[in-house]
Structures are given as structure tokens and as C-alpha cells.
Amino acid sequence: DSGVTQTPKHLITATGQRVTLRCSPRSGDLSVYWYQQSLDQGLQFLIQYYNGEERAKGNILERFSAQQFPDLHSELNLSSLELGDSALYFCASSARLGGETQYFGPGTRLLVL
Amino acid sequence: GQQVMQIPQYQHVQEGEDFTTYCNSSTTLSNIQWYKQRPGGHPVFLIQLVKSGEVKKQKRLTFQFGEAKKNSSLHITATQTTDVGTYFCAGSKAAGNKLTFGGGTRVLVKP
Numbered sequence: 001d002s003g004v005t006q007t008p009k010h011l012i013t014a015t016g017q018r019v020t021l022r023c024s025p026r027s028g029d030l031s032v033y034w035y036q037q038s039l040d041q042g043l044q045f046l047i048q049y050y051n052g053e054e055r056a057k058g059n060i061l062e063r064f065s066a067q068q069f070p071d072l073h074s075e076l077n078l079s080s081l082e083l084g085d086s087a088l089y090f091c092a093s094s095a096r097l098g099g100e101t102q103y104f105g106p107g108t109r110l111l112v113l
Numbered sequence: 114g115q116q117v118m119q120i121p122q123y124q125h126v127q128e129g130e131d132f133t134t135y136c137n138s139s140t141t142l143s144n145i146q147w148y149k150q151r152p153g154g155h156p157v158f159l160i161q162l163v164k165s166g167e168v169k170k171q172k173r174l175t176f177q178f179g180e181a182k183k184n185s186s187l188h189i190t191a192t193q194t195t196d197v198g199t200y201f202c203a204g205s206k207a208a209g210n211k212l213t214f215g216g217g218t219r220v221l222v223k224p
Contacts, residue, residue: 002155002157033211035214040219041216042201042214042215042216042217043156043201043214043217045211045213045214048211055211056211090155090156092156096209097208097209097210098205098209098210098211098212099143099144099205099207099208099209099210099211099212101146101158101161102156102158102203102212103158104148104155104156104157105155106154106155107155
């Protein structure tokens with residue numbers, strides 16, 4: 001158990017819809033990262049938040065947005081969903097700004113029909 | 114931007130054999146980390162290398178950081194079915210910089 005929790009575990013929705021994925025980092029960790037992993041693919045970095053502020057941005061679509069709240073949990077919002085958004089979405093946390101060990105949550109599997 | 118490449122993308126290994134997977138960065142790294150993702154699971158941190166030429170061992174796994182701190186390797190001896198999964202390397206240019214993950218090496222073990 002990494003100490004990082006993600007909800008929900010599974011999500012099935014339709015094209016055009018909007019969903020919110022939630023992540024709670026390990027106790028004491030200030031950074032949260034979001035990754036997308038399509039079937040048998042690598043980890044696509046989406047975005048990083050550090051202590052409530054956006055720290056780094058990767059290949060995140062404009063339809064996607066995220067935020068980190070004062071209690072350090074984070075939410076990833078995916079809107080106008082397309083079939084190609086079906087993937088595993090991982091959240092990870094680390095203690096500080098970046099470069100240190102990341103602890104991954106179990107992921108949210110999103111299926112867009 | 115920084116790129117981290119891993120080869121091979123897929124590795125089919127006979128149980129009991131050895132193999133090596135490689136990680137190459139386009140820039141000099143301050144540290145490199147390795148993660149393992151079992152099928153259906155999430156990436157789990159294995160090890161971090163910081164010094165030039167550093168070698169670390171974890172049972173049958175040997176990790177090496179290149180002298181120029183731009184590449185790394187993972188060597189597994191006497192492969193077992195428990196070694197199945199995807200191995201990711203991830204590097205950071207400097208403390209405080211985000212990790213950049215490689216594309217991973219997917220390891221399949223033939224019994």
C-alpha cells in the first residue's frame with residue numbers, strides 16, 4: 001500500500017460527458033502528479049501540483065483540468081469525453097517539489113463508451 | 114525538452130535466463146529511478162541512483178548509472194515468472210525538477 005488513494009476505481013461513462021477523478025496523497029507529501037496510461041502504453045505525464053499551485057504541465061488536453069485543494073487532495077476533471085480518453089489514470093505524490101521518489105495510487109480505470 | 118528512452122520496448126525471456134534493459138536520457142541527470150509495474154497494478158519504486166558509475170543490487174536485480182549520468186541499465190539474472198511486468202526508468206535533471214519517465218520495457222517470461 002503506497003498510501004496514495006484514488007477514487008473511483010472504475011468509471012464507465014459516455015462520450016461528451018464530464019467526470020472527476022479524486023486523489024489523496026500520502027500524508028505529508030506536497031506534490032501531486034497525474035498520469036494517463038493507455039492500454040499497454042507508457043505513462044503520459046499530465047500535470048503536477050505543489051502545495052496548491054500548478055508546478056509543471058505535460059501533455060494535458062484543454063478539455064482536462066486539475067486542481068489541488070488546501071488539504072492537498074487533488075481532482076482531475078475530464079470533460080467532453082471522447083472514446084480515446086479511455087485509459088488508466090494514475091495519481092502519484094512526492095514529498096517536495098520534484099525529482100524525488102513518487103508513490104503511485106492504484107489508479108482509476110476510465111471507460112468511455 | 115528532456116527525453117528518456119528505454120530499449121527494448123518488449124523483452125521476451127526464457128525462465129532462468131538473464132537479460133538487460135537500457136535507459137538513455139537526452140540530458141545529464143541528477144538522479145535516475147527505476148519503477149516496476151506488475152500487470153494490472155501501479156508503478157512501484159524500486160531504487161534510486163545518484164552517483165556517476167553507481168551500481169546497486171537488489172537480489173537478482175542489478176542497477177547501474179552511467180559515468181556520464183545520461184544512461185542507466187537494469188540487469189536481471191535467472192529470470193523468474195515473478196519478474197513479469199513493465200520496468201520504467203525515470204530521470205530528473207536537478208533537484209526540484211520533475212521526473213521524466215521512459216516508455217518502459219515490458220517483460221514477458223516464458224516458463
